[in-house]
Amino acid sequence: MRDQAPVLLRGVSYAYGEGELRRPVLRAVDLTVGPGEIVLLTGPSGSGKTTLLTLIGALRAMQEGSAAVLGRELMGADEAARVALRRRIGFIFQHHNLLGFLTARQNVAMALELDPALRERERLARAGAMLEAVGLGAHADRVPAQLSGGQRQRVAVARALAGSPGLVLADEPTAALDRASGGEVVRLLRDLARSRGVPILMVTHDPRILDIADRVVALEDGRIVAAHAGAADRGGPPPLSAAAARG
Amino acid sequence: MNEIAAAPKLLPWAPERTGEVPPAAAGGLAPDGRGGGPGWTRSLALPLRLAWRQLRAERARLFSALAGVMFACVLVFMQLGFRAALFESATSLLSAMRAELFLMHPLTTASFRPEPLPRARAFQTLALPEVAQAVPVYMAQVSWRNPETGARRMIQLVGFDMEAGAMRFPGLEAVAEALKRPDTVAFDLRSRPEFGDIPGLLARAGGAPLKVEAGNREVEVVGLVEIGASFGADGNMIANEVNFRRLVPQRRASNTDLVALRLVPGADPRAVQARLREILPRDVAVLTHEELVAHERRYWEEATPIGFIFGFGSAMGLIVGMVIVYQILFSDIAAHLREYATLKAMGYSDGYLVRVVMGAALILAGLGFVPGAALSAALYGLVGEATYLPLGMTPGRAVLVFGLIFAMCAAAGLLAVRKLRDANPADMF
Numbered sequence: 001m002r003d004q005a006p007v008l009l010r011g012v013s014y015a016y017g018e019g020e021l022r023r024p025v026l027r028a029v030d031l032t033v034g035p036g037e038i039v040l041l042t043g044p045s046g047s048g049k050t051t052l053l054t055l056i057g058a059l060r061a062m063q064e065g066s067a068a069v070l071g072r073e074l075m076g077a078d079e080a081a082r083v084a085l086r087r088r089i090g091f092i093f094q095h096h097n098l099l100g101f102l103t104a105r106q107n108v109a110m111a112l113e114l115d116p117a118l119r120e121r122e123r124l125a126r127a128g129a130m131l132e133a134v135g136l137g138a139h140a141d142r143v144p145a146q147l148s149g150g151q152r153q154r155v156a157v158a159r160a161l162a163g164s165p166g167l168v169l170a171d172e173p174t175a176a177l178d179r180a181s182g183g184e185v186v187r188l189l190r191d192l193a194r195s196r197g198v199p200i201l202m203v204t205h206d207p208r209i210l211d212i213a214d215r216v217v218a219l220e221d222g223r224i225v226a227a228h229a230g231a232a233d234r235g236g237p238p239p240l241s242a243a244a245a246r247g
Numbered sequence: 248m249n250e251i252a253a254a255p256k257l258l259p260w261a262p263e264r265t266g267e268v269p270p271a272a273a274g275g276l277a278p279d280g281r282g283g284g285p286g287w288t289r290s291l292a293l294p295l296r297l298a299w300r301q302l303r304a305e306r307a308r309l310f311s312a313l314a315g316v317m318f319a320c321v322l323v324f325m326q327l328g329f330r331a332a333l334f335e336s337a338t339s340l341l342s343a344m345r346a347e348l349f350l351m352h353p354l355t356t357a358s359f360r361p362e363p364l365p366r367a368r369a370f371q372t373l374a375l376p377e378v379a380q381a382v383p384v385y386m387a388q389v390s391w392r393n394p395e396t397g398a399r400r401m402i403q404l405v406g407f408d409m410e411a412g413a414m415r416f417p418g419l420e421a422v423a424e425a426l427k428r429p430d431t432v433a434f435d436l437r438s439r440p441e442f443g444d445i446p447g448l449l450a451r452a453g454g455a456p457l458k459v460e461a462g463n464r465e466v467e468v469v470g471l472v473e474i475g476a477s478f479g480a481d482g483n484m485i486a487n488e489v490n491f492r493r494l495v496p497q498r499r500a501s502n503t504d505l506v507a508l509r510l511v512p513g514a515d516p517r518a519v520q521a522r523l524r525e526i527l528p529r530d531v532a533v534l535t536h537e538e539l540v541a542h543e544r545r546y547w548e549e550a551t552p553i554g555f556i557f558g559f560g561s562a563m564g565l566i567v568g569m570v571i572v573y574q575i576l577f578s579d580i581a582a583h584l585r586e587y588a589t590l591k592a593m594g595y596s597d598g599y600l601v602r603v604v605m606g607a608a609l610i611l612a613g614l615g616f617v618p619g620a621a622l623s624a625a626l627y628g629l630v631g632e633a634t635y636l637p638l639g640m641t642p643g644r645a646v647l648v649f650g651l652i653f654a655m656c657a658a659a660g661l662l663a664v665r666k667l668r669d670a671n672p673a674d675m676f
Contacts, residue, residue, distance in 0.1 A: 059592060059673040080596075087594030097589040101304030113293050114594055163593075 005068075006167045006199045007033035007056055012065035013222075014051055025051045027222040028065070033167075036197045038190060038212060040204055043219035049203045050171065052219065056201065057089055057169045058082035070166045087114050090160030090198075092170040092189070096152040098144040104131055104155045105140040111163040130158040134188055150181025157189050161196070168193055170202040174209060186212055291606075294599055298606035301579060312575040316615025317622065319568020319655060323561045323648050324623035324640075325630070330557035331644065332636040336477035337547050338540045339637070340405065343474060345415045346382070346507035347516040348523070349539045353532045355504075357546040359403060359479035361386050363502035368531050372506070372523055377514035382413040383503035385488065387495045388480070389462035393443040400441055402461070403480035404432070406491025413507040416485070422470030426487050430464065432494075436471040438482025439635055446471055462494040476635045478553065506531075565651060569659045572611055576604060576663035584670045592672035601664050608660030612653045619652070620645055 014026040025048040033039050041049045054060040056069055058077070067074040072085050090111075098107045108127035112118055118126075131140045134154040136147075144152050153173060160168055170189065174182030186202075190212045193200050202213075210216055218226040302309050341358055350369065352362035369381040385406035390399045407414060409423040422433040434445045445468060449457055457468045461484070474483045492500060510519055516535055523533045534542065548554040580587065587600055624640040631638035 054673045057592065057672075083594055083596050086592060089594075091589070091592045093589065095585070097585050099301075099583070099586045101301050106300075110590070111593060
């Protein structure tokens with residue numbers, strides 16, 4: 001059962017710098033994200049949560065411990081193996097990071113261009129469908145400059161999910177948004193991920209969105225200090241916003 | 248039934264419609280595991296398309312990049328054009344000679360500055376039955392007074408036997424008979440205009456003799472031939488052997504400058520050349536026509552700074568173009584660093600992004616070359632008219648310049664690619 005977990009960290013430590021300047025940021029972190037689980041990672045800045053996210057996202061080489069992500073061991077994995085793993089992870093950043101010269105549809109299709117089996121028409125159709133799912137079907141041919149902040153982040157959500165990832169990693173996706181659109185974006189993300197059974201690991205400072213989590217993990221000074229169940233109940237009825245999106 | 252069949256087509260996992268967790272989602276998690284498919288489209292066409300979309304998005308930047316490539320293109324075309332024109336014009340006189348073998352003094356470096364060789368060598372070659380004719384050719388720089396302004400300028404005088412048929416300038420046959428008269432010359436109509444408008448004067452004279460001063464003698468221009476000015480000679484005129492000696496009295500009749508050997512039909516020039524080298528003393532070099540032209544060319548290429556100057560000019564053009572293209576590509580990457588890092592986080596490899604940047608470089612090369620080549624062709628026409636040099640676009644040079652521009656943009660791309668290292672997705676969070 002544990003082997004099936006999309007994210008399975010054991011004794012992960014990480015330090016920046018060398019010699020006397022060596023500054024540990026993660027100390028023997030154990031973390032498991034189960035299939036379909038939505039886990040929020042909180043903690044003060046400097047607590048190491050971003051480093052942890054970049055290690056799980058295969059953006060950084062491991063130093064110590066063991067990290068199995070989507071069945072791949074990251075300890076000692078080379079750049080090519082990490083690039084291959086990243087293709088199976090959906091990333092959502094603090095800023096939307098959309099390519100300004102591409103339309104929303106083309107931006108989402110970028111997540112599919114790595115799949116050689118797909119034809120262009122198929123890519124665009126899937127990208128369009130994904131934009132429909134985030135409620136932007138009517139804006140598919142606009143460039144990011146013609147979209148509002150919340151809409152852009154929704155395009156980023158669509159891009160992260162378009163490649164049918166096995167895991168979604170999000171880094172404060174609401175930080176650049178106002179309260180209303182921020183809540184809308186994370187609930188949309190939660191609903192879409194949940195309907196696909198995709199687990200989410202999200203770093204956030206935003207107390208307003210803690211309710212979407214199955215579990216909240218607090219990190220302090222490189223150690224996990226507290227983990228408690230989130231407000232959301234996976235078996236319960238969907239929240240209002242999700243119902244509205246489906247209607 | 249219909250619903251089940253239609254839904255996968257539209258959206259295979261369409262779970263938001265049914266509310267179910269699709270089992271297919273788990274199967275689609277490993278796209279990297281799939282092999283096959285049109286590999287080249289993924290590895291080349293898609294990066295190229297991304298590069299084009301990025302270039303297209305910023306018109307001003309695109310056009311300044313294209314202007315830079317065009318500039319380099321025109322500069323290189325002009326430099327190489329001048330270089331080729333120099334070599335071509337420098338050898339135009341020799342190219343016009345119709346003979347299989349030539350005798351030259353071994354120390355002659357260039358035809359406009361010949362070392363004399365004994366005229367007797369010409370007749371010695373007739374000992375071989377393969378040699379049909381040996382025609383001495385005399386060359387000298389003499390002064391010419393412009394009949395309109397009186398200004399003096401050095402002109403190249405070429406003397407030879409008109410009837411031997413060793414030369415084939417256009418117009419030669421028409422004036423050959425008149426050139427037999429004493430103190431007559433034929434003027435090269437492609438000489439520089441500083442020698443005077445001789446074709447115009449001849450036309451206006453309407454048959455009356457046109458007298459000019461050349462080599463401190465009064466000579467009559469009896470007609471026009473076409474040879475072409477060169478870097479070594481601003482203009483040319485031809486005369487027969489006797490008139491050549493009248494114009495250049497200080498030259499000894501026993502010396503000549505070049506001997507054109509015409510062989511009997513069917514003779515092998517290489518064999519005759521080898522034979523002549525055996526029987527002639529070491530004071531003459533026996534050259535084939537190609538060797539003679541190549542010798543003259545080599546002088547301009549190696550013994551003068553001119554060939555180097557044009558090569559240097561071309562290199563400067565390429566460097567300036569490269570810097571411009573590098574600047575454009577670099578600022579494109581710098582402006583999109585965050586997006587490039589995002590692409591890396593999404594699983595795009597460094598190699599893919601390198602292909603995007605190189606694709607942009609090569610698009611600029613292609614798009615800049617076409618108008619650059621067209622502009623150069625137009626400039627060749629204009630400058631060729633002004634300088635009387637044989638400038639013209641040749642397919643070979645177009646291919647060469649395209650290769651250089653391509654290499655220039657590729658080098659700029661390789662320099663700019665280093666900036667991609669800054670697009671580190673680990674710094675994105």
